[in-house]
Amino acid sequence: MLDVLVIGGGLAGLTAARTLTRAGKRVRVLEAAPEVGGRVRSRVVDGFTIDAGYQVLFPSYPAVLRQLDLGALDLVPIPPSAVVRRGSRAAVLGDPIRDPAGLLSTLTTRVLPLGDKLRVVKLAASLRAPAPHTLLTGPDESTEGYLRRQGFSDVALDVFFRPFFGGIFLDRRLGTSARLFRYYFRMLMDGGAALPRAGMGAITAQLAQGVDVRTDTRVTRLVPHGEHVTAATSAGEIDARHVIVATDPDTTQQLTGEPVSRGSVGSTYLHYAAQERIDPETRLLLNAEDGLINNAQWVSSGVPGRAPAGQHLLTVSVLGLPELDDDALDARVRGELSRWYGQEAALRLRTLLTERIRHAQYPQPPEYAATLPGHATDLPGVLLAGEITSMSGIQGAMESGEKAAAIVLGDLAGMSRPRGA
Numbered sequence: 001m002l003d004v005l006v007i008g009g010g011l012a013g014l015t016a017a018r019t020l021t022r023a024g025k026r027v028r029v030l031e032a033a034p035e036v037g038g039r040v041r042s043r044v045v046d047g048f049t050i051d052a053g054y055q056v057l058f059p060s061y062p063a064v065l066r067q068l069d070l071g072a073l074d075l076v077p078i079p080p081s082a083v084v085r086r087g088s089r090a091a092v093l094g095d096p097i098r099d100p101a102g103l104l105s106t107l108t109t110r111v112l113p114l115g116d117k118l119r120v121v122k123l124a125a126s127l128r129a130p131a132p133h134t135l136l137t138g139p140d141e142s143t144e145g146y147l148r149r150q151g152f153s154d155v156a157l158d159v160f161f162r163p164f165f166g167g168i169f170l171d172r173r174l175g176t177s178a179r180l181f182r183y184y185f186r187m188l189m190d191g192g193a194a195l196p197r198a199g200m201g202a203i204t205a206q207l208a209q210g211v212d213v214r215t216d217t218r219v220t221r222l223v224p225h226g227e228h229v230t231a232a233t234s235a236g237e238i239d240a241r242h243v244i245v246a247t248d249p250d251t252t253q254q255l256t257g258e259p260v261s262r263g264s265v266g267s268t269y270l271h272y273a274a275q276e277r278i279d280p281e282t283r284l285l286l287n288a289e290d291g292l293i294n295n296a297q298w299v300s301s302g303v304p305g306r307a308p309a310g311q312h313l314l315t316v317s318v319l320g321l322p323e324l325d326d327d328a329l330d331a332r333v334r335g336e337l338s339r340w341y342g343q344e345a346a347l348r349l350r351t352l353l354t355e356r357i358r359h360a361q362y363p364q365p366p367e368y369a370a371t372l373p374g375h376a377t378d379l380p381g382v383l384l385a386g387e388i389t390s391m392s393g394i395q396g397a398m399e400s401g402e403k404a405a406a407i408v409l410g411d412l413a414g415m416s417r418p419r420g421a
């Protein structure tokens with residue numbers, strides 16, 4: 001009999017399993033998909049290394065600092081500034097917080113009114129002092145409401161906050177909890193954003209090292225017997241003293257009966273190959289105009305190994321799940337890219353992959369955290385992990401795995417660590 005069965009090999013399940021394995025427990029992870037990683041994976045298509053969607057690592061996430069060997073991930077920092085695109089016009093928006101040169105370019109750029117530039121500096125100063133996890137507490141409201149209360153103009157919201165934080169929360173309306181906005185803003189201040197050279201999947205691979213994982217194995221039912229739990233799976237039954245359910249929220253609800261489903265925020269990604277260097281830009285490209293594109297990045301300009309020699313990789317993020325077939329979606333996105341780069345260049349792009357991710361995050365409106373489930377369930381011996389117990393992101397997933405492991409181990413310090421710490 002296993003000591004602990006972990007269901008789901010995403011960041012939450014792998015973090016829990018690795019912690020418990022290192023503590024000497026007999027642990028196994030069952031993963032329904034052919035590979036581990038859940039939402040954090042990379043694949044190779046025609047020699048291009050493509051991450052699932054477009055996502056980045058904030059190296060200052062506390063759980064990341066505890067769990068990952070960042071040196072081994074060979075992180076490539078994403079430049080601390082962005083390019084605001086309005087058709088063929090491109091303006092650099094520096095990061096006044098982490099980059100002194102960014103302060104200069106932000107203060108001199110014309111895309112933001114002077115008052116907004118000063119408000120960014122003031123906002124950063126106010127978020128720098130508190131312990132980061134305390135930014136997840138206190139009064140809540142929407143990110144838009146919070147930014148307006150700080151005095152930011154419509155221009156600042158439209159050219160910067162909507163595309164930039166819209167890309168992080170997958171919500172251009174900025175309806176996401178302001179507590180999360182403040183926490184993520186602070187994480188960016190503390191450590192910026194980066195991409196592992198070999199792809200975001202390197203994070204998953206590192207967590208999975210030394211863990212007993214069985215892929216292609218779906219758990220369909222859990223039956224508690226008091227001293228142990230039987231899991232019915234697509235590969236037969238398996239018994240364990242403890243079970244940690246670390247799946248997506250809908251599956252967690254099906255398996256445990258706990259009312260944890262909160263719906264899904266979906267997003268769509270188009271990955272293009274180019275034979276010539278259309279744009280040498282390594283920075284994030286933010287679309288300040290109406291359209292399907294929210295943000296884009298020439299991933300291979302910053303991380304050359306992601307494309308075969310002499311070729312280039314462009315990843316375009318479209319928020320939501322547009323009701324267009326792949327060809328119509330591609331035509332619309334190319335139409336918008338042709339306003340950036342000209343029609344000829346846009347037409348020469350080769351589509352590598354179009355991804356529609358139904359559950360990229362769960363919705364996190366103001367006060368969402370007031371009703372977060374804990375780790376206990378009504379099924380004896382069965383615990384919850386997964387971002388649903390914390391926040392929809394890498395920190396939330398990893399800290400949930402740590403916490404579920406701490407409960408099994410009776411590790412009081414781990415159990416009482418605040419959310420986000």
Ligand SMILES: Cc1cc2nc3c(=O)[nH]c(=O)nc-3n(C[C@H](O)[C@H](O)[C@H](O)COP(=O)(O)OP(=O)(O)OC[C@H]3O[C@@H](n4cnc5c(N)ncnc54)[C@H](O)[C@@H]3O)c2cc1C
Binds near residue numbers: 011036359387
């Ligand atoms: C496009 C995109 C962009 C994102 N951007 C960011 C970002 O910039 N920063 C950030 O911090 N976060 C970001 N996130 C969110 C982050 O990736 C997730 O919060 C995190 O990976 C969730 O991890 P998890 O382990 O909780 O869940 P998952 O990764 O969903 O893992 C659950 C696993 O359970 C498996 N499973 C499901 N049912 C069963 C079953 N019955 N039996 C066995 N296994 C099962 C699934 O196959 C899956 O592997 C983004 C996510 C996406 C998709």
